[in-house]
Amino acid sequence: MREVLHNITEEELGKQHQFIEKVKALSAGETRFAMIQTYGCQQNEADSDRMRGMLTNMGFEMTDEREKADVILFNTCAVREHAELKVFGNIGALKHLKNKRPELVIVLCGCMMQQQHRIDEIMKKYPHIDMVFGTHTFYKLPEMLYDVLTNRDRHVEITETATPIIEDMPVRRESSFQAWVTVMYGCNNFCSYCVVPYVRGRERSRHFDSIVEEVKTLASQGYKEITLLGQNVNSYGKDLDEGKDFSDLLTALNALPGDFIIRFMTSHPKDATKKLMDTMASCEKVENHLHLPIQSGSNRILKAMNRRYTREQYLELVKYARSVMPDIAFTSDIIVGFPGETEEDFMDTVSLIKEVEYDGLFTFIYSKRRRTPAAEMEGQVPQKEKQDRLSRLMETQNEISKARGEHLLGSIQRVLVEGVSKTDSDFMTGRTSGGRLVHFKTDEDLTGTFANVKIIEARAWSTTGELMK
Numbered sequence: 001m002r003e004v005l006h007n008i009t010e011e012e013l014g015k016q017h018q019f020i021e022k023v024k025a026l027s028a029g030e031t032r033f034a035m036i037q038t039y040g041c042q043q044n045e046a047d048s049d050r051m052r053g054m055l056t057n058m059g060f061e062m063t064d065e066r067e068k069a070d071v072i073l074f075n076t077c078a079v080r081e082h083a084e085l086k087v088f089g090n091i092g093a094l095k096h097l098k099n100k101r102p103e104l105v106i107v108l109c110g111c112m113m114q115q116q117h118r119i120d121e122i123m124k125k126y127p128h129i130d131m132v133f134g135t136h137t138f139y140k141l142p143e144m145l146y147d148v149l150t151n152r153d154r155h156v157e158i159t160e161t162a163t164p165i166i167e168d169m170p171v172r173r174e175s176s177f178q179a180w181v182t183v184m185y186g187c188n189n190f191c192s193y194c195v196v197p198y199v200r201g202r203e204r205s206r207h208f209d210s211i212v213e214e215v216k217t218l219a220s221q222g223y224k225e226i227t228l229l230g231q232n233v234n235s236y237g238k239d240l241d242e243g244k245d246f247s248d249l250l251t252a253l254n255a256l257p258g259d260f261i262i263r264f265m266t267s268h269p270k271d272a273t274k275k276l277m278d279t280m281a282s283c284e285k286v287e288n289h290l291h292l293p294i295q296s297g298s299n300r301i302l303k304a305m306n307r308r309y310t311r312e313q314y315l316e317l318v319k320y321a322r323s324v325m326p327d328i329a330f331t332s333d334i335i336v337g338f339p340g341e342t343e344e345d346f347m348d349t350v351s352l353i354k355e356v357e358y359d360g361l362f363t364f365i366y367s368k369r370r371r372t373p374a375a376e377m378e379g380q381v382p383q384k385e386k387q388d389r390l391s392r393l394m395e396t397q398n399e400i401s402k403a404r405g406e407h408l409l410g411s412i413q414r415v416l417v418e419g420v421s422k423t424d425s426d427f428m429t430g431r432t433s434g435g436r437l438v439h440f441k442t443d444e445d446l447t448g449t450f451a452n453v454k455i456i457e458a459r460a461w462s463t464t465g466e467l468m469k
C-alpha cells in the first residue's frame with residue numbers, strides 16, 4: 001500500500017502552479033508558440049494532453065509548425081525500436097533550426113527517456129537538446145522550463161521511482177468530444193518482451209471517486225466518448241483498499257447522467273473475468289468492443305512470453321463474451337517472430353485468429369528491447385522470416401475483417417461522428433460501437449454528434465453508409 005504517497009502533495013502542486021505563473025510572466029505579453037509531437041500509445045496522448053494544458057496556462061499557443069514554435073516537445077515511446085529510430089530522425093533534423101534560432105527550446109520526454117543508454121546517447125550526440133525528462137516527472141514541466149528559459153542550461157530530470165499520482169494539473173484535450181481518462185498507471189506483468197514495466201513503473205490506480213468526478217465533469221461539458229486507459233485496466237483497484245474493481249468503475253460511470261459512450265483499453269486476458277463481460281453487457285454506455293491482446297496463438301510461445309494464460313482459456317473467454325454480447329467486436333495485438341517461434345507456432349496464431357474472427361488486429365514484428373528477458377533468449381528469428389510471417393498474418397486478417405464488415409451490411413448503426421473523412425472530403429467519418437469506421441455523405445457538419453447510419457458497403461477496414469434522417 002502506498003497510501004501516504006498516493007497523490008502528489010498540495011505543496012508540490014502549488015509550487016508547479018507558481019512556476020506556471022513565472023513562465024507566463026517571462027513572455028511579457030508576447031505570443032509564444034509550443035508544439036508537442038506524441039509517439040506511441042494512448043497513455044502518451046493522455047500525458048501530452050496534460051503537458052498541453054500546462055503549456056497553455058504558461059501562456060503558450062499551440063502550433064503544428066516547427067518553424068513557428070519556441071518550444072518543441074517530443075513525447076517518446078520505447079515499445080519498439082522503430083518508434084525510437086523515428087525520434088532520433090526527427091531530432092537530428094532539428095539541428096539546423098536550432099542553429100538558426102538558438103533560443104528555440106527542444107524537449108525530449110516520455111518512455112524512451114526512462115532508459116539510461118538513450119539518455120547517454122542524447123547527451124553525447126545531440127547537444128542541441130535542452131531538456132530531457134522521463135515519465136515520472138512530467139508534472140515538473142513548468143519548473144524545468146523556467147529553469148531552461150532563465151539559465152539556458154541543459155536540464156535532465158529522470159527518476160526510476162514512480163512518482164505518486166497527479167490530480168489537478170491543467171489538461172488541454174485536442175478534441176472537444178473525445179477524452180482519454182487514465183484510470184491507472186504502470187504495469188506489473190513483465191511480459192518477457194516488453195519494456196513498459198521498466199519505463200512506466202508498477203501499477204498505481206487512481207482513486208475511484210477522482211475518476212468518477214472527472215468523467216462526470218467531462219460528460220457535463222458535452223464530451224461524447226470517454227476512453228478509460230491503463231496498461232491493464234483489469235487490475236484496476238488491486239493496489240488500493242477501496243474494495244472496487246474495474247467492473248465496479250464501469251458500473252458507476254455508466255450511471256452518470258449524459259448521452260456519452262465509454263470505451264477502455266487495454267485488458268489483459270489473464271485478468272479479464274466473466275464479471276467484466278456481464279458488466280459490459282448490462283451497461284448501455286459501454287461500447288460493444290473488447291480489445292483483448294492475445295500476442296500469440298501458441299501455448300509454448302505464450303509461456304515464453306510470460307502471459308500466464310493458454311490459448312484454450314482465451315478462447316473460453318471469447319466464447320463467454322459472445323454468449324452475453326452476440327455482436328461484440330474483438331480486436332487484438334499480435335507479435336510475430338518472438339524468439340523461438342517456429343512455423344508451427346506461427347500457424348497456431350493463424351488458426352487462432354480464424355477461430356476468434358477478430359474485427360481488427362494490431363500486428364507487430366518482435367523488437368528486441370534492452371533489459372527484457374526475451375532479448376537474451378535463444379532462437380531470434382531472422383528479419384526476413386518475421387516480415388514474411390507478418391504479411392501472411394495481415395493477409396489472413398484482411399479477409400476476416402472484410403467478412404466481419406459484411407455482417408453489418410443492411411444494419412443501422414449508431415456512430416459517433418469524428419470528422420471529415422481523411423480520404424474523401426465529401427464524406428464524414430464515424431465509428432460504430434464495435435469500433436469500425438463508417439464513411440457517409442451529409443450536407444451538414446455532424447462532427448461530435450451521434451448519427452444513425454445504414455451500412456451499404458463493407459471493406460476490410462472501413463464501411464460506407466447512408467445517413468438515416
Ligand code: 5AD
Nearest residue numbers: 193194293333334335364365366367
Ligand atoms: N516487440 C514487438 N511488439 C511489442 N509490443 C510490446 N513489446 C513489443 C516488442 N518488444 C506490442 C504488444 C503490445 C503492444 C502495445 O505492443 O503486442 O500489446
Ligand code: SF4
Nearest residue numbers: 187189190191194196
Ligand atoms: Fe507490456 Fe505485458 Fe504490461 Fe502489456 S501487460 S504493458 S505487454 S508487460
